[in-house]
Amino acid sequence: MSPTNSTVMLEVKDLNKKFGEVHAVKNLSFEVKKGEILGFLGPNGAGKTTTMRIITCYIPASSGTIKVSGMDTVENDLEVRKKIGYLPESTPLYNDMLVKDYLQFVGEIRGMRGRALSSRIDEMFHVCGLTKMATRPIGNLSKGFRQRVGLAQAMLNDPQLLILDEPTSGLDPNQIIEIRQLIKNMGKEKTVIYCSHILSEVSATCNHIIIINQGSIVASGTADELTAKMNKENRYVLRLKADKSAVESKLKALEGVARVQVTQSAEWTDAVVVAQDNQDIGEKIYKCVFENGWSLAELKRESASLEDVFTQLTRGQ
Amino acid sequence: MQNILSIFKKEFKAYFLSPIAYIFITVFLIVTTFLFFQGFFIVNQADMRAYFGLLPWIFLFFVPAITMRSWAEEKKMKTLELLLTWPVKDFEVVIGKFLASLGLLIVVLLLSLTIPVSIAIIGHPDAGQIVGQYIGAVLMGAAYLAIGLWVSSLTENQIVAFILGVVFTFVLFIMGHPFVTMVLPSALVPLFTYLGLSGHFDSIGRGVIDSRDIIYYLSVIGFFLFLNVCSISSRKWE
Numbered sequence: 162m163s164p165t166n167s168t169v170m171l172e173v174k175d176l177n178k179k180f181g182e183v184h185a186v187k188n189l190s191f192e193v194k195k196g197e198i199l200g201f202l203g204p205n206g207a208g209k210t211t212t213m214r215i216i217t218c219y220i221p222a223s224s225g226t227i228k229v230s231g232m233d234t235v236e237n238d239l240e241v242r243k244k245i246g247y248l249p250e251s252t253p254l255y256n257d258m259l260v261k262d263y264l265q266f267v268g269e270i271r272g273m274r275g276r277a278l279s280s281r282i283d284e285m286f287h288v289c290g291l292t293k294m295a296t297r298p299i300g301n302l303s304k305g306f307r308q309r310v311g312l313a314q315a316m317l318n319d320p321q322l323l324i325l326d327e328p329t330s331g332l333d334p335n336q337i338i339e340i341r342q343l344i345k346n347m348g349k350e351k352t353v354i355y356c357s358h359i360l361s362e363v364s365a366t367c368n369h370i371i372i373i374n375q376g377s378i379v380a381s382g383t384a385d386e387l388t389a390k391m392n393k394e395n396r397y398v399l400r401l402k403a404d405k406s407a408v409e410s411k412l413k414a415l416e417g418v419a420r421v422q423v424t425q426s427a428e429w430t431d432a433v434v435v436a437q438d439n440q441d442i443g444e445k446i447y448k449c450v451f452e453n454g455w456s457l458a459e460l461k462r463e464s465a466s467l468e469d470v471f472t473q474l475t476r477g478q
Numbered sequence: 479m480q481n482i483l484s485i486f487k488k489e490f491k492a493y494f495l496s497p498i499a500y501i502f503i504t505v506f507l508i509v510t511t512f513l514f515f516q517g518f519f520i521v522n523q524a525d526m527r528a529y530f531g532l533l534p535w536i537f538l539f540f541v542p543a544i545t546m547r548s549w550a551e552e553k554k555m556k557t558l559e560l561l562l563t564w565p566v567k568d569f570e571v572v573i574g575k576f577l578a579s580l581g582l583l584i585v586v587l588l589l590s591l592t593i594p595v596s597i598a599i600i601g602h603p604d605a606g607q608i609v610g611q612y613i614g615a616v617l618m619g620a621a622y623l624a625i626g627l628w629v630s631s632l633t634e635n636q637i638v639a640f641i642l643g644v645v646f647t648f649v650l651f652i653m654g655h656p657f658v659t660m661v662l663p664s665a666l667v668p669l670f671t672y673l674g675l676s677g678h679f680d681s682i683g684r685g686v687i688d689s690r691d692i693i694y695y696l697s698v699i700g701f702f703l704f705l706n707v708c709s710i711s712s713r714k715w716e
Binding site: 217221245249253257266271272298 | 495
């Protein structure tokens, strides 16, 4: 049983969901393997939350099948739910309850009892940094702590599949980094689906990214693969101290250069060099600068960021 | 079964975590005790018929106040979405919530036992009659609760849930009243009399427990709990 890492944890096939006239999810198919963190990316209203609700058995699909570790979500409804931990968007919690009572309740509902439950709750307090908050009412917690209670709730039963719907929305940058680290740690053993419309989030934490728009997948791959796809041309940006015309003519003469654009300001000369056929000409450019004795302030390769990919793929069609 | 118990415990506790239970208990006891003892010494009879005559009207406003929050709040706070993705069946949640609200009602009725105790000190009431009346009150209250819970599941606004709860129970209460039945075609009169909540409480109010009344109340409870399960499961309908 060695190749456990390659086992498929979640299998979504031809998923469709219609709300009356609205076709919210269209023929969605994807797989998530064990130990993978899947970034589920899309603009607001793309169908992310609907898809998550279907996977968590909250609402049924109009058509299509979902299997969680080989079990169908319709036939084995209750069994599947036991394997999933879910943190919905906006982190709904019972504000009246104390943090520890809440986790106790969630544990009982999830079929955990007695000492196993209380030691697991202690563990969650520790992992999520909630120990000091145990006897506070949830309603009094700050947003960051609420989010941790939400995560503790989702992880309480040690789920094999963890679904997080925008887990960092409304948090400050420090909290985001903490939560991200938490998720990364979990992703080592568990399968995580991470929904977000914040790209830096997803590219920082996920092994695999799916971008959806208007209910269907528009791109899928690792962060690097996605950006590579979008890189139609290699651009180099330079900032020099040199004469404009000299820079232009020397750079144009280089092998593999398609276009050069030079602008001059009071202090600096800025050049943008576009390579032919995606060649890597960074070294050549540097040599040219060096040989001509120009003083160089900046040389960098510009590539499409995930943001560019995202906007290009999902801009209102 | 375990799930129902967990939900029951959580919901029952929740009443006491918010001011609802305390306000409810205090106001209920003050109002009912005051109204009852106002006439008690004038009539000068050691029984509680006047008390149980009041109760259907008092319940009309107090019971929807217990239930208005149950589902409406869960919907508004979106906790329902999380609750229903845990490994519980919809009906287990419905029954757990119903039993918790019934628990609160029973607590209130137990606290009102000060009245029969006071009467027993100054007179000689018929204990059997009072026990019967209390059982009847629990049954009727449970029917009101089932209606109130169902109404609460239809909206995410607690005020709407309260007002609709009052309206629904009032309609069901008044249905069998002579006031309504006298304008109906005579063929429908027995049906309305049977369906109305009030007729079934009259005999209970006298302390007479008839199996027909018990069956009636149990079917009202069952019917509205069923509607409640339907309205919670309706998210799954196309």
